[in-house]
Amino acid sequence: MPSPEVLAVFALATFVLTVTPGPGVLYVVGRSVGGGRRAGLASMLGIETGEAFYIAAAALGITALLATSAIALSVLRYGGAAYLVLLGIRAWRRHDEEQERDRESAGRGHWGAYGRGLVVQLLNPKVAVFFLAYFPQFIRPGQAVAPQVVALGAIYLTIAVATDTCYVLLASWLADRLTRTPGARRRRARISALTYFALAAAAILVGGRATAARALAPAPSHSG
Numbered sequence: 238m239p240s241p242e243v244l245a246v247f248a249l250a251t252f253v254l255t256v257t258p259g260p261g262v263l264y265v266v267g268r269s270v271g272g273g274r275r276a277g278l279a280s281m282l283g284i285e286t287g288e289a290f291y292i293a294a295a296a297l298g299i300t301a302l303l304a305t306s307a308i309a310l311s312v313l314r315y316g317g318a319a320y321l322v323l324l325g326i327r328a329w330r331r332h333d334e335e336q337e338r339d340r341e342s343a344g345r346g347h348w349g350a351y352g353r354g355l356v357v358q359l360l361n362p363k364v365a366v367f368f369l370a371y372f373p374q375f376i377r378p379g380q381a382v383a384p385q386v387v388a389l390g391a392i393y394l395t396i397a398v399a400t401d402t403c404y405v406l407l408a409s410w411l412a413d414r415l416t417r418t419p420g421a422r423r424r425r426a427r428i429s430a431l432t433y434f435a436l437a438a439a440a441i442l443v444g445g446r447a448t449a450a451r452a453l454a455p456a457p458s459h460s461g
Contacts, residue, residue, distance in 0.1 A: 244392065256400045260361065263435070265354070268354070270412045270428055274405060
């Protein structure tokens with residue numbers, strides 16, 4: 238297992254990373270603005286479940302195989318972007334705030350918000366690449382890798398849930414106070430939709446540059 242000092246450094250670095258707004262934070266903020274606190278919290282749990290999946294995949298070595306396939310990464314990237322566009326279109330067309338609230342307050346609505354967050358994160362290949370690059374910096378050589386990845390993953394998820402929950406509560410609180418009129422509620426739905434569109438564009442543009450950089454990089458040499 239990593240030493241307590243390494244775990245402390247990892248926890249601090251993870252806090253800095255998770256508190257800095259990224260695609261996951263923007264997604265749960267968009268859901269909180271569009272659907273309220275409960276929808277935001279359900280979406281956040283879906284996002285974190287997706288991250289837990291990729292952490293488990295990293296412990297089993299599956300993530301490393303995925304990262305070596307440009308085709309698999311591209312399929313995930315474009316699939317995720319298309320799904321975000323679909324969510325954005327649905328949010329843009331939404332006008333009846335009370336109907337949306339009733340749907341999100343029901344158990345089915347909560348599971349739907351959770352499932353959408355899970356799908357968004359699973360279709361984000363940058364999450365897999367991130368864990369593949371981030372965790373090895375804190376792995377102790379000469380010891381079993383899987384238990385160390387599980388321990389680091391548990392710390393990461395705990396911190397991520399805490400910081401994302403704060404974003405959800407803040408975004409939903411502000412949205413509730415700034416959208417008391419029908420016109421303001423329509424603008425709230427538009428903001429949520431634009432968040433999805435921006436995330437979809439970022440997934441395509443940033444992922445495209447990363448793929449191009451990999452294609453232009455020289456092939457690594459092997460010794461032995």
